[in-house]
Amino acid sequence: MNLIGAFVIAFSMYSRIPMPRMEWTKERMRYMFCFFPLIGIVIGGLMLLWRQYGSYLAGEGNFRTAVLILIPVLVTGGIHMDGFLDTSDAINSYKPVEEKLEILKDSHSGAFAILMGICYFVLAFGVYSEATMADMRVLAIGFVLSRALSALSVVTFKKAKNSGLVHAFSDAAQKKTVGITMVCYIAVCLLLMIVVCGLRGAAGFAAALAAFGYYRWMSYRKFGGTTGDLAGFFLQVCELAMAAAVVTVGKWIG
Numbered sequence: 001m002n003l004i005g006a007f008v009i010a011f012s013m014y015s016r017i018p019m020p021r022m023e024w025t026k027e028r029m030r031y032m033f034c035f036f037p038l039i040g041i042v043i044g045g046l047m048l049l050w051r052q053y054g055s056y057l058a059g060e061g062n063f064r065t066a067v068l069i070l071i072p073v074l075v076t077g078g079i080h081m082d083g084f085l086d087t088s089d090a091i092n093s094y095k096p097v098e099e100k101l102e103i104l105k106d107s108h109s110g111a112f113a114i115l116m117g118i119c120y121f122v123l124a125f126g127v128y129s130e131a132t133m134a135d136m137r138v139l140a141i142g143f144v145l146s147r148a149l150s151a152l153s154v155v156t157f158k159k160a161k162n163s164g165l166v167h168a169f170s171d172a173a174q175k176k177t178v179g180i181t182m183v184c185y186i187a188v189c190l191l192l193m194i195v196v197c198g199l200r201g202a203a204g205f206a207a208a209l210a211a212f213g214y215y216r217w218m219s220y221r222k223f224g225g226t227t228g229d230l231a232g233f234f235l236q237v238c239e240l241a242m243a244a245a246v247v248t249v250g251k252w253i254g
Contacts, residue, residue: 003031086104189205204245215234
């Protein structure tokens with residue numbers, strides 16, 4: 001029952017997929033992150049279906065691509081994009097760590113959040129407009145990989161503060177169990193991306209690892225550790241980096 005509750009909490013927190021009401025007990029929250037990457041399967045599956053059959057509704061033009069890049073936002077409710085925007089504001093403030101953390105808590109959007117949000121979606125539109133079905137198979141797996149890496153950071157990275165959702169979930173999580181589960185997810189993603197998708201998969205996995213390394217360096221150097229907003233920032237950067245790498249290599253190999 002606790003595992004079912006953990007599944008429901010994961011999908012209730014990190015998606016807009018309707019779930020039954022479930023009490024958020026400490027026992028259920030311990031294993032919540034074990035199910036977090038499964039949301040990536042939903043997103044990847046929907047994007048593959050839309051890429052394959054969306055032309056029957058939207059044609060082959062820009063509208064189909066626009067819907068494609070909005071699917072992750074529609075499924076998640078934009079929770080990770082919110083972290084990306086808040087972090088963009090904080091990073092570009094060039095203020096001390098304490099003030100950066102206060103900016104993350106501010107509900108108002110600054111100029112850099114708006115600017116970076118526009119840049120993100122322009123880049124995503126450009127990349128996905130060039131993505132083939134072979135590219136999309138890799139990227140569908142990537143939505144699972146990005147969430148597995150994000151969850152791994154929650155239970156292994158130093159926290160920037162002793163409050164907030166990431167600290168609460170990390171404190172409640174069975175860190176060893178969650179960590180091992182995430183390593184298993186990552187290993188399966190690596191196998192599928194390389195064995196099934198070849199060089200495209202290798203490029204996508206390498207881009208994800210590069211984004212993960214940057215995330216750790218940036219969060220420690222600029223914030224003293226990670227937070228929920230920084231985890232969302234990483235997830236968005238990771239997914240865009242994978243998309244750019246996969247599409248670029250796909251064009252190179254033909």
